[in-house]
Amino acid sequence: EKEPVTVLVTGAAGQIGYALVPMIARGVMLGPDQPVIIHMLDIEPAAEALNGVKMELIDAAFPLLKGVVATTDVVEACQGVNIAVMVGGFPRKEGMERKDVMSKNVSIYKAQASALEQHAAPDCKVLVVANPANTNALILKEFAPSIPEKNITCLTRLDHNRALGQISEKLDVHVSEVKNVIIWGNHSSTQYPDVNHATVKTTDGEKSVRVALANDNWLNTEFITTVQQRGAAIIKARKLSSALSAASAACDHIRDWVLGTPKGTWVSMGVYSDGSYGIQPGIVYSFPVTCEKGQWSIVKGLKIDEFSREKMDATAKELMEEKTLAHSCLV
């Protein structure tokens, strides 16, 4: 039997946490033959609820689950962690200024960066889910200089999956037949869901999505806004933000990162920019990536048209502004 992998979930008493931990314990994240130990962190006001989640994990008698730690102590939570899924954060409440929310999250991610750096396994892979996800990941990177920057990512896979979902609905094909959409930029409403390289499997071979949809104007208009605004639509419908789809996307993100992407398929991940596609280094930006042997690499050489260029730059600009705002919270 394989050695267990230790997975940290912060904010584990919250909505996404509640959907995510059973997926991890069932092998959805790391595979059906990979035992896991789950560390769950939350804050004092949620300690009792967190313990309730631990009780349910025990009650579910998961064969792969070799241990559960539920704690409000960040050092205990980070100890020996191989994979850290950072879901905990301070939500924007009505009447709060952007800067106030940013300031709360900057201090959370600064503190948790140090704890991960000091106590996690040296090759720990980090996925930031909590919003503002890209900028929280950037702060984590800046305050954990000994963690390789390639190990720090943020979640845009939910947006990626939403884009696949919209196209499959429109074409009336199964979602698994559609691939290679791209989410560029920020996990916010400025993100750019790009279909220019997306393909769909049809009975007469693989086709470009644009060709399959006869270049329907929908792709340049409603498709983009639907994906950008999907989070808000879920809140309107559920009176709560997306949780099961976010948890599932977090599992997809880590699974593909650790176990690799299928040949010919890429996914979207928020990663520290290396300057690819003219996106300035120094921000965490969502790019198309392929993964192999536990390493992601940005897909190179895709043709970018003017329509895309403008949208890719606009979302980069927003991330630069978020970075400035985040840094102004540090002083």
Ligand code: NAI
């Ligand atoms: P939630 O409010 O239900 O849960 C958040 C949990 O984090 C709470 O239990 C809270 O006590 C905890 N928490 C707060 N400060 C903490 C700290 N310093 N350390 C550890 N835990 C802490 O929220 P939900 O719905 O689970 O969402 C979590 C985050 O994920 C939010 O920031 C949300 O905006 C974000 N999100 C991101 C998505 C993405 O695609 N990147 C998609 C959906 C949500």
